[in-house]
Amino acid sequence: MKNTPLxxxxxxxxxxxxxxGGWDMPIQYAGILDEHEHTRNHATVxxxxxxxxxxxxxxxxxxxxxxxxxxxIRSLKIGQVRYGFMLNENxxxxxxxxxxxxxxxxxxxxxxxxxxxKDAEWIQNHLSSETIFVDISADTAKLDIQGxxxxxxxxxxxxxxxxxxxxFRFKEFQALEAATIISRxxxxxxxxxxxxxxxxxxxxxxxxxxxxxxxxxxxxxxxDTLRLEMGYALYGHELNDVRSPAEMSRGMFIDRNKxxxxxxxxxxxxxxxxxLLVGLKFESxxxxxxxxxxxxxxQEIGIVTSGSLAPSLGTAVAMAYVKSDxxxxxxxxxxxxxxxxxxxxxxxxxxYKNGTARS
Numbered sequence: 001m002k003n004t005p006l007x008x009x010x011x012x013x014x015x016x017x018x019x020x021g022g023w024d025m026p027i028q029y030a031g032i033l034d035e036h037e038h039t040r041n042h043a044t045v046x047x048x049x050x051x052x053x054x055x056x057x058x059x060x061x062x063x064x065x066x067x068x069x070x071x072x073i074r075s076l077k078i079g080q081v082r083y084g085f086m087l088n089e090n091x092x093x094x095x096x097x098x099x100x101x102x103x104x105x106x107x108x109x110x111x112x113x114x115x116x117x118k119d120a121e122w123i124q125n126h127l128s129s130e131t132i133f134v135d136i137s138a139d140t141a142k143l144d145i146q147g148x149x150x151x152x153x154x155x156x157x158x159x160x161x162x163x164x165x166x167x168f169r170f171k172e173f174q175a176l177e178a179a180t181i182i183s184r185x186x187x188x189x190x191x192x193x194x195x196x197x198x199x200x201x202x203x204x205x206x207x208x209x210x211x212x213x214x215x216x217x218x219x220x221x222x223x224d225t226l227r228l229e230m231g232y233a234l235y236g237h238e239l240n241d242v243r244s245p246a247e248m249s250r251g252m253f254i255d256r257n258k259x260x261x262x263x264x265x266x267x268x269x270x271x272x273x274x275x276l277l278v279g280l281k282f283e284s285x286x287x288x289x290x291x292x293x294x295x296x297x298x299q300e301i302g303i304v305t306s307g308s309l310a311p312s313l314g315t316a317v318a319m320a321y322v323k324s325d326x327x328x329x330x331x332x333x334x335x336x337x338x339x340x341x342x343x344x345x346x347x348x349x350x351x352y353k354n355g356t357a358r359s
Contacts, residue, residue, distance in 0.1 A: 004049035004200040005141055013217060021114030023050040023079065026219040035222035036311045039188055043147035043238070044218035047108045049202060051118030052137040057106040060128040065107060068126055069099060070245065070257040076101040081168045081185050084253050085245045086119065091265025092241040095119050096214045096233065098185055100170060108181075110142075112235050126261070141202035146226075148194030148356045149214045154193060155206045162193075167218045167358050174203060188226040189355030228317065229310050231279055231349030237279060237290060237305045238319060246270045247321060248277045275302065276327040279351055280335065280344040282316040285309050288335045288342070294320050295341065304335060310351055317351045318344065 001024040010017065015026035026047060028035060038044050056065065065073040078101050086094045095115040101107040111119045116137060124133050145154060152304030155162055156289050162182070163171045178201040186192035197205065209215050216325030224234070233239050244262070244270035245254065255265060280288070288307035294302055302322030310317045318335065326333065329348055334341040 002050070004047055005199045006049060006206050009203060009206055010047070010217075015219060018220075020220055021050060021112065023113055025050060026217070028103070028219040028221045029186050029217050032219070032221040032225060035102070035216070035218040036225050038196055038216050038228055039092045039147045039190060039218060039222060040312055041148065043145055043149040043153045043205065043212075043215045044222070045215055046144040046146065046218050046220075046223055047206070047243040048142040048144050049140075049199070050113040051142055052111040052113060052119065053110055053140045053142075053196070054080070054109045054120065054123065055102075055106065055134045055136055056109065056123075056127075056131055057103075058128075058131045059105055060130045061105055061107055064127050064131050065099065066258055067260055068123060069097075069255045070260055070262075071099070072258065073099060073101075073107075076267040078103060079169055079171060081170055081183060083168075083185075084123070085239075085249075087245070087260070087262030087266070088241060089262060090242075091244040091246075093235070093239045093243070093245050094122055094241055096235055096239055096245070100181070100183070102172075103189075108136075115235065122358065138182050139199055141199045143195045143197075143202065143205060143209070144186065144192060145195070145209060145215065146186050146188040146190050146218075147322050148191050148359075150190070150192045153209065153212045153215045156212060157205075163297075165193075176201065178205075184357075186357055187230075187232060188225065189230040189350065189352060189357050190226075191359055204281070224306075225308050225311060226309050228306050228319070228350035229350065230355065231314055231319065231334050231351060234306060243276075243321075244269045247275050249275050250276065273324045275321040276324050277305070277319055278327050278334065278346045279321055279349040280304075280307075281313075281347045281351065282318070282335075282342055282344045284315050284342060285314070286337055286342055287316040288318040288320075288344075292318075293336045293359045295336065296326050296331075301333070322346075325345075
């Protein structure tokens with residue numbers, strides 16, 4: 001497995017480690033519930049150095065990205081970020097990613113760790129000869145600090161006032177004598193920042209953040225419960241290279257007014273969806289897991305993609321694809337967890353509605 005620049009720090013902190021996307025990553029430190037609660041109330045720093053980063057630049061970069069991604073790229077302003085899907089010819093999702101517009105003809109893509117290699121190959125095979133592609137993943141570290149006190153922590157650590165950033169905006173920034181990009185595209189629902197910096201500076205920033213009394217480390221376990229409470233899709237669960245994103249996004253992050261690879265399948269699924277992704281809230285704390293079957297009466301109508309106890313809500317929640325005729329909010333369904341069925345209500349996403357991300 002690959003290691004991030006912070007691997008030794010995780011071991012020194014006694015983190016429980018595990019494989020994720022080919023990387024040896026911290027799953028938890030104090031415990032998933034404690035780290036989840038700390039993020040909702042204070043500030044938590046996550047090692048996200050396993051993610052991939054690519055730069056594309058040149059006069060034809062914008063048109064190539066329009067062809068590669070489902071979201072609109074041409075309207076992006078410098079300093080703005082946009083989330084979208086990269087699809088194969090059949091409309092399946094190769095990856096979900098974010099696109100940063102760094103300059104007039106320069107962009108950065110941030111991709112998932114487990115798909116980074118195939119992403120790079122796919123992108124390079126679909127570029128114009130004048131578009132330059134550079135994989136900067138090996139030289140780029142990424143730390144995410146999330147929580148309502150994250151701004152206070154960063155300003156104390158950096159010793160300066162942070163630039164004012166709207167949601168899904170970023171700025172290039174000099175921090176601790178290192179050139180960084182700081183953005184706000186958080187995955188937890190809370191106020192937070194993503195910091196891209198050179199690998200060699202990752203340990204120094206990590207240690208300074210954890211020296212702050214408000215900040216604690218968080219692992220991928222808490223990151224997953226936080227994203228599930230917000231109803232955010234995870235590649236390999238809600239998204240894969242067979243299912244089109246239309247049934248998950250219901251048209252969000254998809255520009256219908258342009259051409260892009262895989263569009264025909266997406267438009268077909270938007271017009272007549274066979275299944276739709278829904279949120280399920282249980283009365284009990286018994287959590288459903290990926291692959292559990294969803295029923296309406298005795299009819300099998302769907303499958304769970306993610307499920308867990310929602311610590312902020314005190315009950316179990318799940319996301320599932322169900323037949324579109326059974327997807328209305330308020331409908332009661334049953335989920336078979338092992339050998340017993342548990343009732344669950346379809347509810348609007350996100351499950352957790354008190355996040356500070358847009359504050």
